[in-house]
Amino acid sequence: MIFSDEQICQFRTQGYLAVPGFWTAEETAAMRTELERLKAEGKLHNVATEGDGKTESRAKANLQLCPMFPHSTFFRAMPFAPKVAEAVEQLIGGPVILHLDQVFLKPGRQGAGTNWHQDNAYFQIPDPLKGTALWTAVHDATVENGTLRVIPEAFAQQLPHERDPDSNHHIRCYPDEADAVPLEIGAGGALFFCYGTPHATGGNLTDRERAGVALHFMNADQNGVARGGFEVEKRPVLTGPDATGGEAEHGVRVAGTWDTEVQRILAG
Numbered sequence: 001m002i003f004s005d006e007q008i009c010q011f012r013t014q015g016y017l018a019v020p021g022f023w024t025a026e027e028t029a030a031m032r033t034e035l036e037r038l039k040a041e042g043k044l045h046n047v048a049t050e051g052d053g054k055t056e057s058r059a060k061a062n063l064q065l066c067p068m069f070p071h072s073t074f075f076r077a078m079p080f081a082p083k084v085a086e087a088v089e090q091l092i093g094g095p096v097i098l099h100l101d102q103v104f105l106k107p108g109r110q111g112a113g114t115n116w117h118q119d120n121a122y123f124q125i126p127d128p129l130k131g132t133a134l135w136t137a138v139h140d141a142t143v144e145n146g147t148l149r150v151i152p153e154a155f156a157q158q159l160p161h162e163r164d165p166d167s168n169h170h171i172r173c174y175p176d177e178a179d180a181v182p183l184e185i186g187a188g189g190a191l192f193f194c195y196g197t198p199h200a201t202g203g204n205l206t207d208r209e210r211a212g213v214a215l216h217f218m219n220a221d222q223n224g225v226a227r228g229g230f231e232v233e234k235r236p237v238l239t240g241p242d243a244t245g246g247e248a249e250h251g252v253r254v255a256g257t258w259d260t261e262v263q264r265i266l267a268g
């Protein structure tokens with residue numbers, strides 16, 4: 001996964017980059033299958049509220065699992081897929097550290113969006129271009145089913161955030177939505193957006209569910225000050241001299257298992 005100068009420039013000036021077909025059809029099918037299992041086992045929780053920031057909504061569902069790695073060796077392996085670190089390192093520089101993993105699933109009709117925010121309002125790294133989300137469209141993501149929207153060129157601003165009344169734990173901001181760009185992308189596509197980029201998802205107005213897996217990465221030189229995400233000793237170092245393939249953080253070697261995990265899930 002080698003990005004062109006134009007793609008890297010797009011990320012560093014606009015604050016985001018869309019990469020259709022980042023994952024293969026097999027990898028994406030395995031994500032859907034594993035998500036079905038996690039959903040059937042009741043691992044995803046509705047974080048949408050009735051507008052008071054605490055009472056679970058009965059009408060709307062924004063189903064979240066965060067973190068995923070303790071529940072799935074498949075999703076634990078996903079950030080260790082070699083193309084992930086290769087891609088991320090080109091955008092934010094190395095060494096690369098995994099900061100957080102999570103999934104948001106929006107059931108058909110009921111699915112609720114995640115309101116506007118900058119990830120750096122949580123993570124608070126000094127340089128917002130040294131951290132990025134890799135948001136994977138597990139299903140085709142369209143305006144109608146609430147795909148991600150971003151505000152380009154806004155990553156250097158620090159927008160004021162407050163508690164999100166539509167979520168039981170999120171915070172939100174209120175950027176000028178006239179500047180927002182919807183990023184439609186097919187299943188298996190990846191949207192990279194830096195920690196400063198304001199972003200939101202919308203409600204799912206279709207009959208079919210839509211999910212996004214969000215992995216967050218930062219440059220190791222931000223690790224000492226970065227807030228939120230995994231506990232410091234659980235943030236896997238993916239590249240550079242301190243990378244152990246997951247042994248230091250998970251106690252087992254995870255690097256090199258992604259392809260086997262994909263085949264294991266597809267074999268049922």
Ligand SMILES: O=C(O)CCC(=O)C(=O)O
Nearest residue numbers: 104113114133201212214
């Ligand atoms: O998929 C969503 O609803 C929200 C994703 C998001 O906000 C993130 O990955 O930071």
